Structure formats: structure tokens, C-alpha cells
Amino acid sequence: MDTNFSPIATEARAMRTSLRARRKWGCIDGTIGKPEEESSKMEDWWTVQSMLVSWILNTVEPNLRSTISYMENARDLWDDIKERFSVVNGPRIQQLKSELAGCKQGAVSMVTYYGKMKKQQRWATKLQGFHYEIFYKHGRDNRVVDALSRCESAESILVSLSSPVPTVLTQLAQYYATTEGKQLVEKLLKFST
Structure with a gap:
């Protein structure tokens, strides 16, 4: 997936890195395929798919999540999101950059x-x-x-x-000179040994 110039490039790279770290990216890029229907690995494959779909949907903004079609296959979901949100609107990006450059505070x-x-x-x-x-x-x-x-x-x-003088050390020294402070030091010394 080429996301270098996509508005969702950062999110896509982060998701790809996370899935690679968990050895699950192959389910998205197709290198880990769906096993045969009668295979003993089919239940594990569906478990992984459910987990991936959940992870992907949880990274989407909540107000956008409801607009995404529900899919059980992580690769299909990834491709659908890529198709919808990877559209680059060059003129709008340039307009936003110009507005940002001209932005003033007072x-x-x-x-x-x-x-x-x-x-x-x-x-x-x-x-x-x-x-x-x-x-x-x-x-x-x-x-x-x-x-x-x-x-x-x-x-x-x-x-x-101005010459600010920190008072924390003086306050600590005064506290530790009191009976309460000495008792605290004794407790700490007993606790540390």
C-alpha cells in the first residue's frame, strides 16, 4: 500500500508497524491467505480476522466509524478504508496551507x-x-x-x-530537624535494610 502522500499516511504507517510487530500484516497484504474451508486452521484464521477488524475499526474516529461498511475480512476492510480516505485533494491542501501561513493572533x-x-x-x-x-x-x-x-x-x-532563591532544601532541612522528621528518617532507614 503506497501511503506516502495520503492524508492517512501517518495512521496507515502506525497500523502497519503495529501489525508487523504482531506478525499480522500478512493478513492485510495478502501474504497470509485464507485456509481451505475444511481446514483445522479455519477457526484460528477467523479469530485473527475478528481481532484485526476490531483493531482497525478502533483506530478510526468514532464519528467516521459508523459510516464504514462492516466487513469480517480485515483485508477487505483495509482496502475499503484505503479507497475512501486516501483520496488527495491538492487544491484543498494548498488552500489550508495558505490559510495557515496567513493566520494571525491579533x-x-x-x-x-x-x-x-x-x-x-x-x-x-x-x-x-x-x-x-x-x-x-x-x-x-x-x-x-x-x-x-x-x-x-x-x-x-x-x-x-532578580535572584530567585530556592527554599525547598531549607524547608527539608528544617523538617528533618524536627522530631517527626527524625522519626521518618529512622523508619525509612529501617525499611531500606
Whole structure:
């Protein structure tokens, strides 16, 4: 199955990899054929088919699942899904790419907005490890911030003005100095030996 340029290429590759890992891809590509009707292997073959049909249907979006014809043979089901969803609509894909490229958040392009958002997420992650309080200071009284807001690179000045001090180790040391903390350490030492 050539799915390199198909809209379902990623899902198809993932399913193919999963089925190969379970040695079941041959049921889809036809290298493992259906045994004779009277064969002792027929019941096992139907068991595998039922399992494969179930796996394939469970990977399909629930709202699309009801539109797919029920088939008991995994290869027929795979071919039906491939035929329905592998249709490439070049003009629509180009239209979506153009819309995405022109997408804006307010007056800022999405690329710029996303970059700022990632930067804010990094700072939020860095600040999560610290205990800090934010106090409102009226504009006239807050001369440092007022001066920094006029700088070209306020970020570098902010970093040099602030020095966050982690308090976790101090809090742990204080806790372990208490009777309760000492008892906990003793229990842990007994438990580990």
C-alpha cells in the first residue's frame, strides 16, 4: 500500500508497524491467505480476522466509524478504508496551507505569537520551582519597573535585578530537624535494610 502522500499516511504507517510487530500484516497484504474451508486452521484464521477488524475499526474516529461498511475480512476492510480516505485533494491542501501561513493572533503572525507563547511557557516552568509573592505597587512608586519598561532589552536587566532563591532544601532541612522528621528518617532507614 503506497501511503506516502495520503492524508492517512501517518495512521496507515502506525497500523502497519503495529501489525508487523504482531506478525499480522500478512493478513492485510495478502501474504497470509485464507485456509481451505475444511481446514483445522479455519477457526484460528477467523479469530485473527475478528481481532484485526476490531483493531482497525478502533483506530478510526468514532464519528467516521459508523459510516464504514462492516466487513469480517480485515483485508477487505483495509482496502475499503484505503479507497475512501486516501483520496488527495491538492487544491484543498494548498488552500489550508495558505490559510495557515496567513493566520494571525491579533496583529501578530502566528509564528511570532507562538514564539512568544513558548518563551512565556519556559519562564513559567522555571518559576514553578520557587515560592514567590506578587505585590501590586502603584506606578509612581514603582520606579524600577517604569525605567525597565523603556529599555530595549528589559529581559536581561530583569534577570540581573532578580535572584530567585530556592527554599525547598531549607524547608527539608528544617523538617528533618524536627522530631517527626527524625522519626521518618529512622523508619525509612529501617525499611531500606
